[in-house]
Amino acid sequence: MSKRGRRKAYYARKVKTATHMLFFRRHRKPGVKGWELRRRLGSDYPKVLSVLDNYLKALDLQVKTVFEVEKPAEKPTPEQLDKARFYIILRGELTPKETKMIGWRIDDLAGLAIAISYIMSKRGKTPRKEVEELLRDKLPGWRVGINIDRYIRYGYLMQDENEQLYLDWRTRAEVDQKALIDILLGVET
Amino acid sequence: MQAKRQRKKLGREKLQRVTEMCRSVEERSIDPFLIDVDEVIEVIKEYFSEWELPEDLCLDAETIHHIASVIRLQGDWVKHRSTSLYTDPFLLEQKLTRTGREEILETFLKAWHPIVEMEQISLHSLAEAIKYWKSLLPLSERWKEILPAEIEAGLTTREELIRQRILSDKTFSEELESFWDELKREVKENGKNRRIRYWDFIGAGSYEETVHRAFMTSFLVTYGYATLEIYPLEEEIFIKPYEKQVTKIGKKQLISIPIAVTAEEWTRWKKGELT
Numbered sequence: 001m002s003k004r005g006r007r008k009a010y011y012a013r014k015v016k017t018a019t020h021m022l023f024f025r026r027h028r029k030p031g032v033k034g035w036e037l038r039r040r041l042g043s044d045y046p047k048v049l050s051v052l053d054n055y056l057k058a059l060d061l062q063v064k065t066v067f068e069v070e071k072p073a074e075k076p077t078p079e080q081l082d083k084a085r086f087y088i089i090l091r092g093e094l095t096p097k098e099t100k101m102i103g104w105r106i107d108d109l110a111g112l113a114i115a116i117s118y119i120m121s122k123r124g125k126t127p128r129k130e131v132e133e134l135l136r137d138k139l140p141g142w143r144v145g146i147n148i149d150r151y152i153r154y155g156y157l158m159q160d161e162n163e164q165l166y167l168d169w170r171t172r173a174e175v176d177q178k179a180l181i182d183i184l185l186g187v188e189t
Numbered sequence: 190m191q192a193k194r195q196r197k198k199l200g201r202e203k204l205q206r207v208t209e210m211c212r213s214v215e216e217r218s219i220d221p222f223l224i225d226v227d228e229v230i231e232v233i234k235e236y237f238s239e240w241e242l243p244e245d246l247c248l249d250a251e252t253i254h255h256i257a258s259v260i261r262l263q264g265d266w267v268k269h270r271s272t273s274l275y276t277d278p279f280l281l282e283q284k285l286t287r288t289g290r291e292e293i294l295e296t297f298l299k300a301w302h303p304i305v306e307m308e309q310i311s312l313h314s315l316a317e318a319i320k321y322w323k324s325l326l327p328l329s330e331r332w333k334e335i336l337p338a339e340i341e342a343g344l345t346t347r348e349e350l351i352r353q354r355i356l357s358d359k360t361f362s363e364e365l366e367s368f369w370d371e372l373k374r375e376v377k378e379n380g381k382n383r384r385i386r387y388w389d390f391i392g393a394g395s396y397e398e399t400v401h402r403a404f405m406t407s408f409l410v411t412y413g414y415a416t417l418e419i420y421p422l423e424e425e426i427f428i429k430p431y432e433k434q435v436t437k438i439g440k441k442q443l444i445s446i447p448i449a450v451t452a453e454e455w456t457r458w459k460k461g462e463l464t
Binding site for chain 2: 088089
């Protein structure tokens, strides 16, 4: 086998392992930590992930990296990548019809959008009561608490002992926060 | 005298009010600039010379602590306002209340990229599960009631207890100290950087002996004869002896570190597969 062929076979094997690791849930939370990928795939795992990401483009999926603190301005260091979490997410958008198919009611998803945008506007922290009041405007009162608990359970929001709500890991992985605020402010009311 | 007491009382009330105000800013994430830091510092300065009792000095320190938190929040506030993520909460709240559910949903869908994950059983895992099921004993056998055999009580000697390994021929502290000496010797001969790999120290010819050595090692660490160095990313554990016994109790929060010493790990160590 030529050197190029060997290289291709090497990456094909690694991409397969990366696919197994990223698609199938291994822990309580989905996604894989950088150091786990490094251990299984070797130190060139970012290159393997970029090959996988290219494959996934055609399927409208992508490999998403969520850094521990916030996205570094420059090229991330190996340490930052080791601590980051990697997920497979949808590259494009879902239609409202599709959201029903994956188990979300329009009210619940709109409520989530409101909760996330409001918390973002309050610098990532706000009392639960304020979010409840905002949601109560358009959702029946009995559903408000249930919905917020559901968002917390799914990992979109987090609540501390003082009943303050924060954005949690799933929002950081799934929601393009800047795009959401920009689009929301651009909507004509 | 009366006037001095009155002044102290007033000062305490003022500091308590400031503390309460700061706390509400911290907890309810309201605008931290509502607090005039300069004015508050003037109040603290004004009354500082009056305080004599430890409670008053504590109140003074607590107020300063809360003011420091508010200053940090003010810094964060300015930083956030200068980022592209900043949006006027009032403006956004207005938008959110005026926009219809469908529109909000459509907006959200443009910025939402849900995680894709799968839960699927494979033929291989099914085969493994069946294999396990076949080898699993029925509950009636696993939970069989074991009645203890009745043994008549009798006398025994210290030698007999030592032979049965119920008692040791050395006292525990003697055994621990000789184990410590052994660790120091091992580190000197086979260690690097005054430490040795955990498994290279506890590993022995038989699994039973290995478990006993791990057990003794745990006491070496607990009683301050040695310490563990753990590198989770590299999955490496080293043990490092102290030259003199170090008493840690009361100085630092003690933590427990569980290390599995299973028969599989021991076999891997014997084969040289475990670092």
